[in-house]
Amino acid sequence: xxxxxxxxxxxxxxxxxxxxxxxxxxxxxxxxxxxxxxxxxxxxxxxxxxxxxxxxxxxxxxxxxxxxxxxxxxxxxxxxxxxxxxxxxxxxxxxxxxxxxxxxxxxxxxxxxx
Amino acid sequence: xxxxxxxxxxxxxxxxxxxxxxxxxxxxxxxxxxxxxxxxxxxxxxxxxxxxxxxxxxxxxxxxxxxxxxxxxxxxxxxxxxxxxxxxxxxxxxxxxxxxxxxxxxxxxxxxxxx
Numbered sequence: 076x077x078x079x080x081x082x083x084x085x086x087x088x089x090x091x092x093x094x095x096x097x098x099x100x101x102x103x104x105x106x107x108x109x110x111x112x113x114x115x116x117x118x119x120x121x122x123x124x125x126x127x128x129x130x131x132x133x134x135x136x137x138x139x140x141x142x143x144x145x146x147x148x149x150x151x152x153x154x155x156x157x158x159x160x161x162x163x164x165x166x167x168x169x170x171x172x173x174x175x176x177x178x179x180x181x182x183x184x185x186x187x188x189x
Numbered sequence: 190x191x192x193x194x195x196x197x198x199x200x201x202x203x204x205x206x207x208x209x210x211x212x213x214x215x216x217x218x219x220x221x222x223x224x225x226x227x228x229x230x231x232x233x234x235x236x237x238x239x240x241x242x243x244x245x246x247x248x249x250x251x252x253x254x255x256x257x258x259x260x261x262x263x264x265x266x267x268x269x270x271x272x273x274x275x276x277x278x279x280x281x282x283x284x285x286x287x288x289x290x291x292x293x294x295x296x297x298x299x300x301x302x303x304x
Contacts, residue, residue, distance in 0.1 A: 107290045118295035126290035181231040
């Protein structure tokens with residue numbers, strides 16, 4: 076069965092600093108990987124997805140993620156944090172044969188300070 | 190853009206009541222999902238449906254049932270509400286074509302309190 080681990084339930088960065096949110100997955104077959112963002116009192120919004128076409132994936136709002144098979148990781152980065160990036164971020168994995176089910180990590184809350 | 194609409198943003202019910210949460214999507218998606226979200230636990234799948242009248246249990250189906258009579262509508266039912274079902278409930282839909290890399294699209298959630 077697939078699983079996702081997000082290291083760090085809370086991450087705090089200064090405005091303008093690098094954002095790094097960590098995600099490691101476990102899957103016995105090639106996975107599809109997703110990052111979602113949740114702003115307060117809203118549902119989840121897709122940031123980006125990995126679908127094996129390219130290991131470096133660019134998403135919305137300046138975020139990107141790199142798929143590293145050897146490390147079973149899909150970390151999310153942004154070169155320069157903005158106050159509007161404060162939200163909760165979820166990594167999720169899907170594999171073929173599971174009727175399109177997503178397995179989510181427990182989330183990382185990003186705080187951006189002045 | 191895909192629109193997933195959940196009928197209520199906030200709902201307060203009493204223990205023992207039968208509770209209905211409604212979800213409608215406007216993109217003719219085959220797949221629909223119900224999750225609950227709790228602090229520190231992320232999103233957990235309750236039930237999903239891959240076609241009209243078809244449903245499958247997710248990871249935490251106990252105490253819940255679902256109904257999908259029309260393609261655009263997926264209802265979550267709490268048969269006899271209990272306080273441990275106080276949570277945020279999120280509905281999602283997904284296209285059944287285009288492979289497993291199709292993302293899920295989420296509604297804004299229903300924050301349900303059981304007193």
